[in-house]
Amino acid sequence: MNLDFRAGRKDGPAPKDKPNKGPYLMSASASPTPIAITLPDGKTLSHTAGVTGAEIAAGIGPGLAKAALAIEVDGKMWDLFRPIETSVAVRIITRKDPETLDLIRHDTAHVLAMAVQELFPGTQVTIGPAIEDGFYYDFARAEPFTSDDLPKIEAKMHEIVAADLPTRREVWPRDKAIQHFESIGETYKAELIRDLPSTEDITVYFHGAWHDLCRGPHFASTAKIGKGFKLTKIAGAYWRGDAKNAQLQRIYGTAWRDEKELAEHLHRLEEAEKRDHRRLGREMDLFHLQEEAMGSVFWHAKGYIIWQALEQYIRRRILKSGYQEVKTPQLLDSTFWEQSGHWAKFRENMFVVPDEIPSTDDDGPVLSGDAKLMAIKPMNCPAHIQIFKQGTKSYRDLPLRMAEFGCCHRNEAHGALHGLMRVRQMTQDDAHIFCREDQITAESLAFCELLRVVYKDLGFEDVKVRLATRPATRVGDDASWDRAEKRLADALSAAGLEYTLAPGEGAFYGPKLEFHLTDAIGRTWQCGTLQLDPNLPERLDASYAGEDGAKHRPVMLHRAILGSMERFLGILIEHYAGKFPLWLAPVQAVVTTIVSDADPYAGEVAAALEKAGIRAETDLRNEKINYKVREHSLAKVPYLLVAGRREAENHTLTVRRLGVESQETLALADAIHMLQTEAVPPDLR
Secondary structure: OOOOEOOOOOOOOOOOOOOOOHHHOOOOOOOOOEEEEEOOOOOEEEEEOOEOHHHHHHHHOHHHHHHEEEEEEOOEEEOOOOOEOOOEEEEEEEOOOOHHHHHHHHHHHHHHHHHHHHHOOOOEEOEOOEEOOEEEEEEEOOOOOOOOHHHHHHHHHHHHHHOOOEEEEEEEOHHHHHHHHHHOOOHHHHHHHHHOOOOOOEEEEEEOOEEEEOOOOOOOEHHHHOOOEEEEEEEEEEHHHOOOOOEEEEEEEEEOOOHHHHHHHHHHHHHHHHHOHHHHHHHOOOEEOOHHHOOOOEEOHHHHHHHHHHHHHHHHHHHHOOEEEOOOOOEEEHHHHHHHOHHHHHHHHOEEEEEEEEEEEOOEEEEEEEEEEEEEOOOOHHHHHHHHOOOOOEHHHOOEEEEEEEEEEOOOOHHHOEOOOEOOEEEEEEEEEEEOHHHHHHHHHHHHHHHHHHHHHOOOOOEEEEEEOOOOOOOOOHHHHHHHHHHHHHHHHHHOOOEEEEOOOOEOOEOEEEEEEEOOOOOEEEEEEEEEEOOHHHHOOOOEEOOOOOEEOOEEEEEEEEEEHHHHHHHHHHHOOOOOOOOOOOOOEEEEEOOHHHHHHHHHHHHHHHHOOOOEEEEOOOOOHHHHHHHHHHOOOOEEEEEOHHHHHHOEEEEEEOOOOOEEEEEHHHHHHHHHHHOOOHHHO
16 A cells, blocks of 8 residues: 555644745756756657746647646656756656546545545544545544535535645655644644654645645646545544554545546446345355354355356366366475475465374373474465476476366455455465476467456456566576566467556566456456466476486466456356356256146156256245246346246246346247257357
C-alpha cells in the first residue's frame, strides 16, 4: 500500500515564510537558467529553470494545455504547477491516461477529508490512500458516523469540487510542521511527521485555505476531479492497522473519470452482489464454510459434481498434451523447503508440525526432546523434483511434463480469507515441465495454446498477459535472470501475444507470465501462470545426461491454468451467475409433473435420462407449476421438463430452458438427444 500522509484544517494558520512556489521562487535579479525538456517522442524543447508542467503543455498547444492534469518528470508524477529546475524527460498526463484514476482518487480523498472537517468540526484526519476502484480515509471522532451522514458529506464534496479551489504545494521545516499540526489539534498528523525519515521533505498541500500533509501530486484545482465519485460505506479501523492502537472510523468511496464510468462501476457492484459465489453456493447447495475449519471448504454433493466435471476436463486436456499425472505427499521434511528457498521466503505461511522421534525406557516408549520439522506442502515443486531425480534421465527423456491435482495448505491470515477466493486448503492444477534450454520456447508456446483453448472452453476469451520480471529478493545470478526473461519474452513474441511488463513481480526463483482473464461483468482475475525457473533444479540437484554424456541441469517450467480449483470454481460461479453450461451443471434437468396422474411417466423419463448419462431429478410435489418453475429457476437448473396427462399419453415433454420465456414440446427421444448433445464437454465434441 502506498501510504499517504494526509490531514489538515482550513482554520489553521499557514506558515508565512514560504511563498506560493516555496523554495522554487526565483529572485528578480537571478539570470534565467536554460534547461532542456525531452518529450516522449524524443523531441527536445528549450525552457528556463522554473518552468511548470502547465507552461510546457501550453507551449505545445492549447488543446493539451486544457486537457493536462499532471506531469511525469523523469518517471515520477508531479503537479502541473510545480516548477522544474533541471533538464528532464517529461510526459503530460491527461484524463485518458491510466495514471489519472489514482490521481482522481487521491484528490477526492482530500476533498472527503475537507468536507468531513467542515461538517463535523473537531474531527481529526489521519491516513487514507487511493485503493483499487476508489479511496478511503480514517477519521478520529468521538461520535460515530452513520450511513445517514454519507449523503451530507457527499453533497459537501460536490460543493467543494464546484468551487474550483486552487491547489498549491509548500515545503515546511519538520519542527514547524509538527508544532503547527499539534497547535490545531492534529496529533495523529504530528506523530506521522515525527516518524518520517529525516531525509524526506515535509510537503503540505493547500486546496483553497484548507491544507493537508501529503506527498502529492495533486490537480491544479478541485474542479479537475469531476463528478464521478460516490461514498460507499463506513467501517472501523485501527490507527496504523494495530489493534493495540486507537480505533478510528473509515469512510470508503469510489471515484472515476466521469459519471458514466461511475455508473458502470456501480452497475458492476450490483451485478457482483447478485453473483456473489458465497450466496449462490448456499442457494444452490454447492458448499459451505465454517469456523471450525477456517479457510477450508465443505463441498456438498452438487458442488463436488462441478468440481469433478472440471477436474476430469482438465485431466483429459493435459493427458492429451503429453503430461504424466502424479501424486506426492502432503508432509515433507523441512530440509526440502530449506534447500529450495521456500523456507526463508514462505515459512510464516506454512503449517509446520514436529516429527517426534520415539525411544524407550524401562516404563515403555517415550518421545525424545529432539524432533525434526515437517511442513504441510504449500506448493508441489520440490516434490516433483524428487520424482524427477528417481533413476537416470537422459536428454532424450526431455521434455518431461509432470502434472498433479495437488492439495496444498497455506497459513493465510484470518482477515484475508474470502469464500472460495482465498482459502487455506487448496487444490492446484499444478504441473512442472523439465526441459532443455533449447526446448523452452516450444514448451512455452505449447502451454500458451493449451491455456487459450481451456479458457475459451470455459467461457473466457478476453485474456491479457503480463511478463513479471526479477524481484529485489531472489535466487540466482543476473545472467540466468537475463536469459530467463528473454526466453519468456521471445515465446510471447513467437505466439503473437501482446503483453505488458510487471517489473519486480516475478517469483523469487524466476520470471513468470501471468494470464489475466476477464469475466462476464468486466472484472479481471489472474489465474494461469508460467514460471521459468533455472534455479530450483540447481538447488535441489536435479540433472540429466546430455548428448555429450556430461551432467546438465534441466530448466523447470512451473505452470498452472486454473491456479487453484477452489478459486477458479468461485470465479466460474460468479462468471455464469450460477447458470452453468450444461456439461458443468450439477443438476442438468428436473422432470416435474402438473398432475399426479403423470407421476409414473415422470419416473420413466428420469430413468431414461439417467441411462443416457444426464444428471436429472424429479419433482412430484403437489404444487402449482408456476411455483415449481420459479423454485427451480432460483436453483439455476438448466432444463425443466414438464409432464402432464397429455405428455404422458403422447410420450412427449414440454421443455423450458432456464432464462428463456418460450417453451416447446418434444418427443421424449428428441428431448434426450438434445440434452445429450448439449451436455458433451467441449473437449469431446
